Amino acid sequence: MDKQATRDAYGKALVELGSLYDDIVVLDADLSKSTKTFDFAKKFPDRFFNAGIAEQNMMGMAAGLAAAGKVVFASSFAIFAAGRAFEQVRNSLAYANLNVKICATHSGITVGEDGGSHQSVEDIAIMRSIPNLTVIVPSDGVSTRQALFKLYQHQGPAYLRLGRPALPLIYKDDMDFQIGHGIQLRQGHDAAIIACGAMVALALQAAEILAAEGIQLSVVDMHSIKPLDKDITVSLAMQTGAMLTAEEHSIIGGLGSAVCEVVSENYPVPVMRMGINDVFGQSGTPDELMQHYGLTVDKIVQNIHLLLKKKTK
Amino acid sequence: MKEITEEAVAITIEKARQMRRNIIKMLGQAGSGHTGGSLSASDIVACLYFWEMNVDPANPHWPDRDRFVLSKGHAAPVLYAVLAEKGFFPIDNLNSLRTLGSPLQGHPDMRKVPGVEASTGSLGQGISWAVGMALAGKMDKKSYRVYTMLGDGEIEEGMVWEAAMAAAHYKLDNLMAFVDHNGLQIDGRVQEVMSPLPIPDKFRAFGWEVLEIDGHDHKQIMAALNSARTVSGRPTAVIAHTIKGKGCSFMEDRVEWHGVAPKPDEVKKALAELL
Numbered sequence: 001m002d003k004q005a006t007r008d009a010y011g012k013a014l015v016e017l018g019s020l021y022d023d024i025v026v027l028d029a030d031l032s033k034s035t036k037t038f039d040f041a042k043k044f045p046d047r048f049f050n051a052g053i054a055e056q057n058m059m060g061m062a063a064g065l066a067a068a069g070k071v072v073f074a075s076s077f078a079i080f081a082a083g084r085a086f087e088q089v090r091n092s093l094a095y096a097n098l099n100v101k102i103c104a105t106h107s108g109i110t111v112g113e114d115g116g117s118h119q120s121v122e123d124i125a126i127m128r129s130i131p132n133l134t135v136i137v138p139s140d141g142v143s144t145r146q147a148l149f150k151l152y153q154h155q156g157p158a159y160l161r162l163g164r165p166a167l168p169l170i171y172k173d174d175m176d177f178q179i180g181h182g183i184q185l186r187q188g189h190d191a192a193i194i195a196c197g198a199m200v201a202l203a204l205q206a207a208e209i210l211a212a213e214g215i216q217l218s219v220v221d222m223h224s225i226k227p228l229d230k231d232i233t234v235s236l237a238m239q240t241g242a243m244l245t246a247e248e249h250s251i252i253g254g255l256g257s258a259v260c261e262v263v264s265e266n267y268p269v270p271v272m273r274m275g276i277n278d279v280f281g282q283s284g285t286p287d288e289l290m291q292h293y294g295l296t297v298d299k300i301v302q303n304i305h306l307l308l309k310k311k312t313k
Numbered sequence: 314m315k316e317i318t319e320e321a322v323a324i325t326i327e328k329a330r331q332m333r334r335n336i337i338k339m340l341g342q343a344g345s346g347h348t349g350g351s352l353s354a355s356d357i358v359a360c361l362y363f364w365e366m367n368v369d370p371a372n373p374h375w376p377d378r379d380r381f382v383l384s385k386g387h388a389a390p391v392l393y394a395v396l397a398e399k400g401f402f403p404i405d406n407l408n409s410l411r412t413l414g415s416p417l418q419g420h421p422d423m424r425k426v427p428g429v430e431a432s433t434g435s436l437g438q439g440i441s442w443a444v445g446m447a448l449a450g451k452m453d454k455k456s457y458r459v460y461t462m463l464g465d466g467e468i469e470e471g472m473v474w475e476a477a478m479a480a481a482h483y484k485l486d487n488l489m490a491f492v493d494h495n496g497l498q499i500d501g502r503v504q505e506v507m508s509p510l511p512i513p514d515k516f517r518a519f520g521w522e523v524l525e526i527d528g529h530d531h532k533q534i535m536a537a538l539n540s541a542r543t544v545s546g547r548p549t550a551v552i553a554h555t556i557k558g559k560g561c562s563f564m565e566d567r568v569e570w571h572g573v574a575p576k577p578d579e580v581k582k583a584l585a586e587l588l
Contacts, residue, residue, distance in 0.1 A: 064445020
């Protein structure tokens with residue numbers, strides 16, 4: 001399977017978009033080589049502005065540029081974009097409902113060796129609580145590119161959560177990405193996995209293994225955390241009666257919480273949340289960290305077995 | 314260079330007086346809000362809208378308009394007063410300040426009020442918006458200018474200096490920032506709470522052209538506006554020495570008038586002084 005980091009797909013798609021639309025402006029906070037906005041900066045130097053190591057002002061400048069008619073893509077690492085600049089995102093971008101797309105790379109523990117200080121495991125929770133803000137977590141390079149095109153057309157602020165490591169490509173180029181609509185990748189009636197980001201490919205592998213055991217799973221790529229696809233979530237609860245959520249993010253406030261909110265209010269069934277269990281990350285390779293924090297195919301398989309026991313009780 | 318005539322000055326002085334009267338009335342009606350800092354800013358804001366800026370109340374989103382961002386957003390009454398006076402919305406609407414469902418929120422909301430260029434109020438953020446707008450003006454080769462006003466307490470926010478650095482870095486000579494230096498913030502005198510002094514030296518060190526004026530002297534305000542137009546390659550900061558509560562003797566330079574609205578008898582007393 002071919003692999004691509006979502007940040008690499010972002011950098012390439014940004015150049016494509018820049019060639020198509022003159023009103024796009026890109027901002028970065030001294031991380032353009034890592035966030036991959038550097039390619040846009042080289043191609044369109046007049047439409048790229050480095051804010052320096054000043055994320056708060058970057059968001060404020062983004063507001064001013066958007067108020068003057070630009071469509072702004074502002075990038076930094078997730079920990080700084082959603083964390084350091086939270087209140088600027090909230091008050092300058094979302095409250096004013098401006099056309100700024102915050103494209104945050106290096107989310108989650110797969111930041112790796114830089115360690116816990118740089119591993120954002122809270123950003124989905126923080127960002128999804130802000131009114132007006134759309135929150136997207138793509139699972140591969142192809143859907144990242146599609147998401148970016150859709151976000152350009154979308155009126156209003158958005159948070160796009162991207163990652164550092166290369167991920168397997170799940171989709172073909174003609175895939176259909178719609179904000180607010182999860183993508184069902186597999187159908188089965190025993191249980192459902194709702195996953196986002198790096199966990200989608202792992203969920204598909206786990207479903208394959210379980211199918212060999214005779215357990216048939218539905219798997220959904222819930223790239224759109226907000227608005228969440230309520231229809232597919234409720235219908236999967238009805239069809240399967242047991243759900244597992246999987247995300248490279250704290251189990252508090254992220255995809256798992258969003259799914260629980262919908263399921264508990266509409267069609268209560270057992271939901272198991274897989275993610276970072278309310279702890280900070282640490283240094284290590286991305287693979288070692290995914291193993292250490294239990295975000296693996298094996299762990300998904302184990303958890304589905306546990307979940308099915310709960311379901312039959 | 315625009316000529317500073319006695320007639321022009323008479324007009325802006327009269328507008329500032331009307332604005333102060335409306336500030337007192339709307340705050341008295343609302344029963345809460347920021348009186349002192351709205352009154353200290355009135356003369357500069359009057360000169361901006363009635364002498365300096367090209368804006369069109371009939372077409373508030375005209376792309377070539379000059380833009381004013383009230384970074385010290387808690388002084389919303391001065392902005393509402395000038396926009397109403399200019400004709401962006403009826404003066405009567407000022408009575409709805411801070412009431413449920415009113416466009417006139419406690420802090421300015423650009424989505425609700427025609428003529429409001431930025432949703433501000435969380436201190437330090439408006440100047441960054443102004444930098445972004447000035448940057449867009451440069452990109453689009455537009456001749457519009459961007460003005461912002463900061464409080465002297467507001468510049469204690471670190472973000473202000475991130476924005477100041479960026480404005481100089483990008484050589485934004487189409488940007489002008491006023492510091493309403495009334496010397497008071499909620500908890501006391503600025504130099505006692507967390508001194509931002511000396512303010513001119515700080516902006517100079519960040520690469521700005523710096524002017525110091527009496528922020529209640531309309532000729533000095535106009536001269537500063539003229540002077541900033543001649544500056545090339547860097548933004549201009551105007552440190553405007555002002556008096557909090559200016560125009561109402563019993564409010565002047567009194568910290569307790571930062572975030573308090575006048576009661577009915579105080580409204581009467583204030584209006585009697587603003588005849």
